[in-house]
Amino acid sequence: MYRQNDTEMRVLVLAPKGRDAALLSGTLVEAGVSVQVCTDTEMLLRMLEERASAALLTDEVLSATAVDKVGEWLLRQPPWSDMPFIVLTSGAVADAPRVARAHQLQALGNVTILERPVRPETVESATRVALRARMRQFEIRYRQAVLSRANADLEQFAFSASHDLREPLRTMAVYSELVNKRYGTVLDSQGKELLDVIRTAALRMQDLIDDLLVYVQAGENDGELPEAVDVAKPLGKAVSNLSALIGQNSAVVNYNGLPAVRMREVHLQQLFQNLIGNALKYRGEESPVVTISAELHDGQWVFAIHDNGIGIAPEYQKQIFGIFKRLHRTDEYAGTGMGLAICQRIVERYRGRIWVESEVGRGSTFFFAAPA
Numbered sequence: 001m002y003r004q005n006d007t008e009m010r011v012l013v014l015a016p017k018g019r020d021a022a023l024l025s026g027t028l029v030e031a032g033v034s035v036q037v038c039t040d041t042e043m044l045l046r047m048l049e050e051r052a053s054a055a056l057l058t059d060e061v062l063s064a065t066a067v068d069k070v071g072e073w074l075l076r077q078p079p080w081s082d083m084p085f086i087v088l089t090s091g092a093v094a095d096a097p098r099v100a101r102a103h104q105l106q107a108l109g110n111v112t113i114l115e116r117p118v119r120p121e122t123v124e125s126a127t128r129v130a131l132r133a134r135m136r137q138f139e140i141r142y143r144q145a146v147l148s149r150a151n152a153d154l155e156q157f158a159f160s161a162s163h164d165l166r167e168p169l170r171t172m173a174v175y176s177e178l179v180n181k182r183y184g185t186v187l188d189s190q191g192k193e194l195l196d197v198i199r200t201a202a203l204r205m206q207d208l209i210d211d212l213l214v215y216v217q218a219g220e221n222d223g224e225l226p227e228a229v230d231v232a233k234p235l236g237k238a239v240s241n242l243s244a245l246i247g248q249n250s251a252v253v254n255y256n257g258l259p260a261v262r263m264r265e266v267h268l269q270q271l272f273q274n275l276i277g278n279a280l281k282y283r284g285e286e287s288p289v290v291t292i293s294a295e296l297h298d299g300q301w302v303f304a305i306h307d308n309g310i311g312i313a314p315e316y317q318k319q320i321f322g323i324f325k326r327l328h329r330t331d332e333y334a335g336t337g338m339g340l341a342i343c344q345r346i347v348e349r350y351r352g353r354i355w356v357e358s359e360v361g362r363g364s365t366f367f368f369a370a371p372a
């Protein structure tokens, strides 16, 4: 649970008429709210930078310049912040331009307009609602900070773990190889087999660690969406990397007319490589036919990677996206169980989602949504 400090809790009051300022701050102070009276827009903006819970203004301060400056500040807020503003307007016809400017501000942020004459109770209640909303925002900011720290810790851990674990694994692999070379003639076939088990296990652990690192890195997020890239390029690279597998399986990969999406090329390539690679690996009796298409839904491109492979039973269709989750033994199908987990982490980093529709023996279609 997050605890606000005093600076964050205060309500900024900007009312050029001394009487209004006294009245407004008086009402709030009496209600137990901490108030900072500002003398002009500059001071208000300065105080906003130093954090506050809400701002209470009268429309006399809303000159065109002030609206520009406050509007700019509203748009510059970090994603967690939606600073509540309360603006008291006048009902008089002569004040119409200022009222229009209050509405202009309302289009840019969390602005409540109260038309005067207004009762003190109304000001107090609007302020309480604003404070409550702001507290939720602080809570979100706090949780986000905790999460991104945890993510950074996980990343750091994965880096050092993969580095530190790699060394002894290499030693195991190299030394079992050496034993085989030097003492191969002394060992009987069972001895050699046992040695091979050690070497295979070391190599497998190496693969698992490598994939865990890829997984952690796939989640790094700076919150910004990149410029749109044409999907054809990373998809082409993925297909080219899989060309040997495609040839061995006499497979066909179909796609054309795919859109541009706001994801990094390297992530798109990773997604397609994992999904098409799986479509080839989990093939059925017939030669694999993989079809990739995309449709626009609610402002997102939803890609579909369809195959004619072995399919997945309904009870496993969610589980398979879990870390190290696999449905087969390594001697049936090689793999670490990280491919789909990596895909999910990439897609979620762009606020998309990934899922599968499938029937055993009738192929699978993996879908993922990407920002248009």
Ligand code: ADP
Binding pocket: 274, 278, 279, 282, 307, 309, 310, 311, 312, 320, 321, 325, 326, 327, 328, 334, 335, 336, 337, 338, 339, 340, 341, 364
């Ligand atoms: P891996 O392939 O290394 O096991 P993944 O995370 O890529 O790991 O896949 C998890 C599991 O999902 C696989 O073990 C497999 O059982 C199932 N799976 C993934 N893609 C397909 C597919 N196209 N057809 C059938 N099963 C699939």
